[in-house]
Amino acid sequence: MSDKPEADTRLPSRRIADDLRASIERGELPPGGKLPSERDLASRYGTARNTAREAISILQSEGLVIAQHGRGVFVRPQTPLMRLGSNRYSRRLRSETGLSPFRIEVTKQGRVPKAECRSVTTEPPPADVADRLGIDPQTPVIRRENWYFADDEPVQVGVTYIPVDIAGDSPLASEKKLGKGSIYARFEDLGYPIARIREEISARMPNPEEMTGLAMPPGVPVIEVLHTSLDEQRKPFEVTRFVMRGDLNGLDYEMPIED
Amino acid sequence: MSDKPEADTRLPSRRIADDLRASIERGELPPGGKLPSERDLASRYGTARNTAREAISILQSEGLVIAQHGRGVFVRPQTPLMRLGSNRYSRRLRSETGLSPFRIEVTKQGRVPKAECRSVTTEPPPADVADRLGIDPQTPVIRRENWYFADDEPVQVGVTYIPVDIAGDSPLASEKKLGKGSIYARFEDLGYPIARIREEISARMPNPEEMTGLAMPPGVPVIEVLHTSLDEQRKPFEVTRFVMRGDLNGLDYEMPIED
DNA sequence: CAGTGGTCTAGACCACTCA
DNA sequence: GAGTGGTCTAGACCACTGT
Structure with missing residues (x-):
C-alpha cells in the first residue's frame, strides 16, 4: 500500500550505525547504556560480525560510544565540561x-x-x-x-x-x-x-x-x-x-x- | 651476537602503524607523500590485506594521513591555521x-x-x-x-x-x-x-x-x-x-x- | 586497462569480565 | 564457563582514478 518501497541503498555498516545513532539520539539507548553485542547485531541484520563491528567503529570515531573489552559497548556518558x-x-x-x-x-x-x-x-x-x-x-x-x-x-x-x-x-x-x-x-x-x-x-x-x-x-x-x-x-x-x-x-x- | 633478540610483542597492525608513523615523523614520507598501497604493505609484512588496512585506519584516526579512493593514502599536508x-x-x-x-x-x-x-x-x-x-x-x-x-x-x-x-x-x-x-x-x-x-x-x-x-x-x-x-x-x-x-x-x- | 581504496564474508583464536 | 570485544586470515566484488 501507498508508496513503492524505495530500496535502502545505504551500506549495511552505515545502516547499522545510523540505526544505533538514532536510538541514542532518541534516548532509547541512554548515556551509559549498553549496546547490543557485535554478534547480536550481526545476526539481527544478517551480516558478518565484522560488518557490525565496522558500524560500531563508526560510532566510536564520532565519540558517541565507548567499547570495553569483555564487557560491551556503551553510550558515552556526558560528563559536564x-x-x-x-x-x-x-x-x-x-x-x-x-x-x-x-x-x-x-x-x-x-x-x-x-x-x-x-x-x-x-x-x-x-x-x-x-x-x-x-x-x-x-x-x-x-x-x-x-x-x-x-x-x-x-x-x-x-x-x-x-x-x-x-x-x-x-x-x-x-x-x-x-x-x-x-x-x-x-x-x-x-x-x-x-x-x-x-x-x-x-x-x-x-x-x-x-x-x-x-x-x-x-x-x-x-x-x-x-x-x-x-x-x-x-x-x-x-x-x-x-x-x-x-x-x-x-x-x-x-x-x-x-x- | 650481542643481546638476545627480544621478540616483537606488538600486534602486526600496530607494528605497521608504528613503522609508518615513524617514517612520517622522520620526514621520509613528507606531507602530501604517498604511502605504500594496502596490498603492498600486506605482502611486505606477510599479513592479510585487512591487517595493513587496520594499520592505516589507526593513522587516519590520529589525523596523520588521508585516504583517497582509487588514488592512494597520503600524508596529510599541514595547512597553516x-x-x-x-x-x-x-x-x-x-x-x-x-x-x-x-x-x-x-x-x-x-x-x-x-x-x-x-x-x-x-x-x-x-x-x-x-x-x-x-x-x-x-x-x-x-x-x-x-x-x-x-x-x-x-x-x-x-x-x-x-x-x-x-x-x-x-x-x-x-x-x-x-x-x-x-x-x-x-x-x-x-x-x-x-x-x-x-x-x-x-x-x-x-x-x-x-x-x-x-x-x-x-x-x-x-x-x-x-x-x-x-x-x-x-x-x-x-x-x-x-x-x-x-x-x-x-x-x-x-x-x-x-x- | 591496471591499480587503488571501500566493503563484505565466514570463519578462527585470543584476552578480558563476570557470575 | 559463557559472553564480550580485539585481532587476524584469505578470500571476494565493487567504485574510483589514472593512463
Whole structure:
C-alpha cells in the first residue's frame, strides 16, 4: 500500500550505525547504556560480525560510544565540561579563595582535584615557545611539567617555560613546593605582575603518548592552549602549553573589546 | 651476537602503524607523500590485506594521513591555521580596513575568501542560546546562518541568534545585504555598541551533518565557539555558535587581566 | 586497462569480565 | 564457563582514478 518501497541503498555498516545513532539520539539507548553485542547485531541484520563491528567503529570515531573489552559497548556518558575561564588568572580570585581555579572547578563537580609537578628541568624550549618568549631557541629555559587530575583521572597537562634570567634561583626554578597562592604570586614576588594574557587555541587528535598519558578514549580530541603571560610593559615572562582532554574540558573567556 | 633478540610483542597492525608513523615523523614520507598501497604493505609484512588496512585506519584516526579512493593514502599536508583573534570585534580594525577579519586572514594565506548568508528565519533558540540571551527558550528569535569559505572550501559555519525586540525590522532581520562594516556596525546603529564578549570553547568530533557540510576528512575534530556579545551595561544582545574545522582554524585571544 | 581504496564474508583464536 | 570485544586470515566484488 501507498508508496513503492524505495530500496535502502545505504551500506549495511552505515545502516547499522545510523540505526544505533538514532536510538541514542532518541534516548532509547541512554548515556551509559549498553549496546547490543557485535554478534547480536550481526545476526539481527544478517551480516558478518565484522560488518557490525565496522558500524560500531563508526560510532566510536564520532565519540558517541565507548567499547570495553569483555564487557560491551556503551553510550558515552556526558560528563559536564570543566570550564577554565579567563578569571583563572585573577588576582582577586587567587587571594579570596586561596584555591586555584582548577581545584574550584573540579570540586564544584563533586570530584577530588589533584595537581602534581612531575619534573623541573632546564633545557632549550620548542620553537613556538621561544618565539612567544622573544628569545633564541638555543637558550635553555626552566621547564616545569604539571599534571592535573580529577578523582585520580588525568585531565590535563601543562608545561611551563620560564627564562632563566627571570626565574633565577627562586622557587620557580626548584622542584619544591611553590608556596602560598599560585605560580603567579611567585612571579609577582619577582617583579612580574601578570597584566595581560595571550591564549592561542587549537584542537587536534591526540598522539600516541597523549593517548596513553591522558588515558584518552578513542574518538576524543585534545584542546591545546599556548598561553603567554605578559607584564605591565607587555613583556612576556612565561609560556605554558596546556593539553587537555576535549571530552572533559572547555574554555570560557570574558573580555572587553579594546580600541 | 650481542643481546638476545627480544621478540616483537606488538600486534602486526600496530607494528605497521608504528613503522609508518615513524617514517612520517622522520620526514621520509613528507606531507602530501604517498604511502605504500594496502596490498603492498600486506605482502611486505606477510599479513592479510585487512591487517595493513587496520594499520592505516589507526593513522587516519590520529589525523596523520588521508585516504583517497582509487588514488592512494597520503600524508596529510599541514595547512597553516587561520587564527581568529579577539581583535575580530575591534571597531578600529573594522573601520580601518573595511574588511572582516575572516577575509583578512584568508587573504593573508593567499586563498580567496567567501562568506554567504544561507538563511534568515525566526524560530525559538536552542536552550543554551536562550540561557546566554537571558530569555525564555519558547520566545522566537532571529536566526541567521552564515557559511564561510576559503577557495570555495567550507571552513566554518556561524549561526547567529538575535532577540526580535532588538533586531526589529532592521537589516538584521532581513536576508538582504547587511551594508557597510560588519554585523556589529548594525548593532551599533540600533544602540547596541559591542563592549564585551564572552566565548565558550569546546572541541569534539563532528556529527554526520557537519562531516558532510564542512567536507571534513576523518580524524579531524571541530572547534565549537559559543559567542555572546554584551553592550556597555553587560546586557547580552546577540549569541553566535561557530563550528569550525579544527584542521584549518584556531583561535588567538589577547586580553587584560581584570580585578 | 591496471591499480587503488571501500566493503563484505565466514570463519578462527585470543584476552578480558563476570557470575 | 559463557559472553564480550580485539585481532587476524584469505578470500571476494565493487567504485574510483589514472593512463
